[in-house]
Amino acid sequence: MIEVTLKDGSKKSYQSGTNVYDIAKDISQGLARAAVAAEINGKVTDLNTSLYEDCTLNLLTFDSEEGKATYWHTASHIMAQAVKRLFPNVKLAIGPSIENGFYYDFDSEKSFTPDDLTKIEAEMKKIIKEDLPIERFTLPRDEALKLMENEPYKIELINELPVDAEISFYKQGEFTDLCSGPHLPSTGKVKAFKLIQQAGAYWRGDEKNKMLQRIYGIAFPKASQLEEYLKMLEEAEKRDHRKLGKELELFSFDEEVGPGLVLWHPKGARVRMRIEDFWRQEHIKNGYDIVYTPHIGRGKLWETSGHLGFYKEGMYSAMDVDGQDFYAKPMNCPFHIAIYKSRLYSYRDLPLRWAELGTVYRYEKSGTLHGLLRVRGFTQDDAHLFCAPEQMPDEIRRVLRFCLYMLDAFGFDKYKIYLSTKPKEKYVGDDQMWADATKALKEAVIAEGLECDIDEGGGAFYGPKIDIKIKDALNREWQCSTIQFDFNEPERFDMTYVAPDGTRKRPYMIHRALLGSIERFFGVLTEHYAGAFPVWLAPVQVKILPILESHHEYANKIAEKLQQLDVYAEVDLRNEKIGYKIREARLEKIPYMLIIGDKEVENQSVSVRSRKDGDLGAMNVDAFISKLMEEIRTRAN
RNA sequence: GCUGGUGUAGCACAGUCGGUAGUGCAGCUGAUUCGUAAUCAGCAGGUCGUGCGUUCGAGUCGCAUCACCAGCUCCA
Numbered sequence: 023m024i025e026v027t028l029k030d031g032s033k034k035s036y037q038s039g040t041n042v043y044d045i046a047k048d049i050s051q052g053l054a055r056a057a058v059a060a061e062i063n064g065k066v067t068d069l070n071t072s073l074y075e076d077c078t079l080n081l082l083t084f085d086s087e088e089g090k091a092t093y094w095h096t097a098s099h100i101m102a103q104a105v106k107r108l109f110p111n112v113k114l115a116i117g118p119s120i121e122n123g124f125y126y127d128f129d130s131e132k133s134f135t136p137d138d139l140t141k142i143e144a145e146m147k148k149i150i151k152e153d154l155p156i157e158r159f160t161l162p163r164d165e166a167l168k169l170m171e172n173e174p175y176k177i178e179l180i181n182e183l184p185v186d187a188e189i190s191f192y193k194q195g196e197f198t199d200l201c202s203g204p205h206l207p208s209t210g211k212v213k214a215f216k217l218i219q220q221a222g223a224y225w226r227g228d229e230k231n232k233m234l235q236r237i238y239g240i241a242f243p244k245a246s247q248l249e250e251y252l253k254m255l256e257e258a259e260k261r262d263h264r265k266l267g268k269e270l271e272l273f274s275f276d277e278e279v280g281p282g283l284v285l286w287h288p289k290g291a292r293v294r295m296r297i298e299d300f301w302r303q304e305h306i307k308n309g310y311d312i313v314y315t316p317h318i319g320r321g322k323l324w325e326t327s328g329h330l331g332f333y334k335e336g337m338y339s340a341m342d343v344d345g346q347d348f349y350a351k352p353m354n355c356p357f358h359i360a361i362y363k364s365r366l367y368s369y370r371d372l373p374l375r376w377a378e379l380g381t382v383y384r385y386e387k388s389g390t391l392h393g394l395l396r397v398r399g400f401t402q403d404d405a406h407l408f409c410a411p412e413q414m415p416d417e418i419r420r421v422l423r424f425c426l427y428m429l430d431a432f433g434f435d436k437y438k439i440y441l442s443t444k445p446k447e448k449y450v451g452d453d454q455m456w457a458d459a460t461k462a463l464k465e466a467v468i469a470e471g472l473e474c475d476i477d478e479g480g481g482a483f484y485g486p487k488i489d490i491k492i493k494d495a496l497n498r499e500w501q502c503s504t505i506q507f508d509f510n511e512p513e514r515f516d517m518t519y520v521a522p523d524g525t526r527k528r529p530y531m532i533h534r535a536l537l538g539s540i541e542r543f544f545g546v547l548t549e550h551y552a553g554a555f556p557v558w559l560a561p562v563q564v565k566i567l568p569i570l571e572s573h574h575e576y577a578n579k580i581a582e583k584l585q586q587l588d589v590y591a592e593v594d595l596r597n598e599k600i601g602y603k604i605r606e607a608r609l610e611k612i613p614y615m616l617i618i619g620d621k622e623v624e625n626q627s628v629s630v631r632s633r634k635d636g637d638l639g640a641m642n643v644d645a646f647i648s649k650l651m652e653e654i655r656t657r658a659n
Numbered sequence: 660g661c662u663g664g665u666g667u668a669g670c671a672c673a674g675u676c677g678g679u680a681g682u683g684c685a686g687c688u689g690a691u692u693c694g695u696a697a698u699c700a701g702c703a704g705g706u707c708g709u710g711c712g713u714u715c716g717a718g719u720c721g722c723a724u725c726a727c728c729a730g731c732u733c734c735a
Contacts, residue, residue: 125730133662221730222662229732233661236730264728268670277708277726336734382735387660388726390733402735489735501735539735570692597692605696619694629695637695 027078036073043069043207046081056243057081058211059092059204066092068158068204084243094119096156096206097215097241098126103197104145105237108138114199115175115225115234122497123240127223129175130235139217139237146215153210154195158203160188169198175225176200214248215241261495263548264393270553270610272544272561273394282391282398284541289561292590294540296559297547298379300431300657301403301537308424310375310405315357317381321347326514327356332483336384354380355508355533358406359515367519372529373409373417379540380404394545395500401540407532410519414530415462418505421534422466425490425503428536432547433556433659438499439472440489442480449483451509459507459530460486484510495549502538502546507531554611554633557650558657564591564650565612566628567603569619576623580616580643587651604631614650 023035026045036045042062046054046069060069061080066088073079082089098117105112105128117126134142161169163180166189170176179200183189192201194209206212218238225231242248259265267273272290279285286294302312321340324330329337333352340347351357358376367374381401390396409417429437441463444456463486467474474488481487485507491499508531511517518526537543547555557563564584568577577593584591594603600617607615617629621640628646630638641649 136664219729220663223731224661227732229661233731235662238730275727281726384734387733389660389662389731391727396734400735404735504735535735537735542735567695569694572692599692599698600694602697603695608696615695617695621694631695 024073025076026073027076029080038074039072041069042067042071042073042079042081045073045079049081053081053083056083058084058089058206058243061088066204068156069207070157091119092204092206093212093243094124094241095201095203096209097212097239098124099156099192099194099197099199099201099205100146100149100209100212100215101142101217101237101239102126102128102199103149103194103209104142106197107145108141113175114173116179117199123218123238125223125236125238127225127234127236129225129232133222133235134220134237136220139220142237143215143217149195149209150212151210152195153208155208156192156194156205158190158192158205160190163189166191166200170200173200211243212241213243214245215239216248216252255496258495258497261549261552262393263395263494263545266548266553267394270561272548280398281388282386282396284394284397284399290544292561293555293559294544297537297540297544301379301428304424304428304431305377305405308375308420310377313358313361313376313378315354315361315378315380316351317383318343318348318350319356321349323356323360324349327359327511328514329353329356336386338383338385350383351380352382352384354378354382354402354404355406355511355531356515359511359517359531362408362517363515367408367529369410369519369521369527372519373407373413375405375407377403377405394541394548395494397539397541400542402535403537403540403543405534407534408517408519408529409532410521410527411458411530414459414532415465417530417532418462419466419469421505421532422470422488425505425534425536426470426472429490429492429503431657432543433550434492436493437502438491439467439474440477440480440491441467441474442477442482442487442489444479444481444486445483446479449481450513451485455509456486459509463488463505463507482506484508492546492550494546495552500538500542500546502535502543504533504535504538506533508533555613556657556659557613558654560611560613561590562592562610562612563589563654564614564616565607565610566591566593566616566618567600567607568593568595569600569617571597573618573620573623577616577618580618580628583643584647584650587647589650589654608633614646616646 024038025033025035027033042060043054046057057069059082060067060071061082062071063077066082084090084093095118098119102114102117109130111131113129115127115129117124166180167177170180180189190202191198192203192205216239218240221236221238222233223236224233240248240251242251267290270289271287272293273287274285275281275283276285305312321330329352337352338350340349361376362374379401381399383399386396386398407417407421443460467488487504487506489501490503491501493499512528512531517529519529521527566577566581568574574595581591581593604615611633613633615631617631622628625640627640627642629640630646632638
């Protein structure tokens with residue numbers, strides 16, 4: 023007999039060799055039905071694992087992260103089995119679970135059409151109905167290779183497994199796949215599923231490799247959960263900044279102007295100006311100076327900076343100016359360095375913090391453009407910090423704190439921080455510099471009580487960096503803030519400062535963007551607020567709705583008063599019913615509506631309707647104004 | 660750039676078997692003078708993304724191209 027300790031701490035005895043699934047049934051039929059995998063002594067494994075020793079056992083349901091992963095992984099195997107049945111010549115690559123569902127990559131002569139996906143779905147339903155038991159087995163390497171002799175990608179994977187690795191397979195009916203598991207006990211466990219889309223994907227994510235056919239899917243234990251998920255996607259679509267940008271007249275693209283080139287409409291520009299005004303104010307408060315630099319620069323500059331060597335594919339081709347090459351800037355740094363180089367700086371002048379809302383142009387592959395989130399011309403909220411080595415750790419902490427303050431001001435409380443360290447091969451600067459800089463970055467993150475993912479070797483060749491990514495409506499991460507060391511350019515431009523001992527020393531240079539690019543930031547911000555910007559950012563902050571023509575004069579007077587206070591106020595003078603005007607103002611997501619009728623004119627008051635709380639009743643005009651101004655001043659969310 | 664999909668009025672969409680285009684909203688005009696999410700009527704609006712081809716005839720079929728959408732790769 024063995025003793026099994028359950029999650030709640032209770033212990034039960036079973037015959038050695040008892041299957042986990044049977045234990046689940048012994049605990050309760052409901053649990054057995056809901057269980058998808060088991061955690062034995064902390065290790066996630068199949069439900070039909072037999073136990074031979076005392077252990078702790080935790081039964082995982084779909085609700086757990088591991089449970090979902092197992093469920094989706096099995097769904098991907100079912101899909102692969104269906105594809106193999108329908109298209110026997112297709113070769114299998116890999117098919118993992120992902121954050122939202124699963125995919126499987128196939129090497130197929132033809133790509134799958136939407137029609138094929140329907141057929142595959144039908145075949146999957148059959149496989150689920152067959153309720154094939156899923157069995158795990160292991161093989162020694164030579165036998166494993168023999169078994170997979172017709173699957174070249176699997177051969178490649180087996181050959182790369184460490185010598186001592188256990189090579190496991192999962193078999194369901196006629197279908198066997200190399201897989202470490204775990205899996206559901208049988209195919210019938212998968213209930214509701216849907217194949218979402220087909221897409222091309224390079225083998226191992228490398229552009230140089232063959233493009234495979236990937237099919238994405240999602241699965242749930244209940245049909246209602248699938249429906250809910252699909253509904254959630256629909257809801258997310260409503261928050262899409264591209265859709266809102268059109269509806270709220272914030273920005274547009276024009277085919278004739280060119281892809282990835284943003285046209286900011288008056289309403290979008292109003293929001294942008296508020297962002298930029300705030301940004302400028304805060305930079306001045308934080309010890310920055312503002313600089314302005316040109317949009318193009320001589321070829322020589324980009325040669326010195328190294329951009330023509332390392333970043334050429336991101337730059338637009340040269341324009342001829344009096345027989346010389348000039349390039350549109352993909353980055354602002356060489357110009358800021360040029361300002362630095364215009365005179366001699368002493369250690370007493372450091373640190374220097376120079377910021378610019380610098381508009382840059384970068385060539386992005388056509389397939390990567392995405393609304394405001396990836397464009398070809400954008401304005402970075404750029405700054406460069408030049409400091410002495412001993413000032414560096416302090417500067418990093420400062421800039422990180424500033425960064426978090428900015429994100430917080432815009433209501434972002436969920437983001438992910440990545441720390442990228444020295445690349446394995448190509449890099450500049452000595453190891454000590456890299457170590458110091460990386461340490462400073464890491465300590466700054468820790469000092470702020472935050473966590474970060476380490477992207478080992480993911481730094482640029484010129485220095486380590488911290489990136490902060492924010493998620494869009496569909497949960498996709500977009501890099502906004504970035505703090506990057508640069509060991510390259512100070513060297514290339516031979517930047518120096520005079521040290522206390524009179525010698526020339528090389529300053530540390532740090533690139534940083536807090537919002538990233540105004541375009542991208544505005545895009546994620548729009549999705550974050552679902553277009554309902556807080557009062558301080560709203561393109562129309564107050565809309566005044568007179569009921570009758572006789573109220574127009576008073577309404578205009580209030581609008582004027584608000585405009586004098588730098589408030590975006592509009593009056594709806596149309597000959598429409600009040601309900602209609604309110605409906606439109608609501609669709610425009612305007613934070614405050616002032617309804618003006620006989621009563622208001624008589625009492626010199628306004629009836630306030632807020633976007634958030636509805637009808638607030640009548641209010642003295644000055645009382646409303648001070649409430650509004652306070653909300654703007656505090657940038658209430 | 661690659662794989663697949665989409666492109667019809669300002670916006671959201673319909674358009675059968677190939678027979679020269681419709682609906683709703685918005686717009687304009689008129690009527691309506693009204694208190695917290697849509698008053699009524701009339702009018703106007705389109706080289707069906709663009710080009711070439713097949714056909715007696717193309718929004719519809721084929722090819723090319725541009726743009727957009729999802730994903731891959733890349734990145735603020």
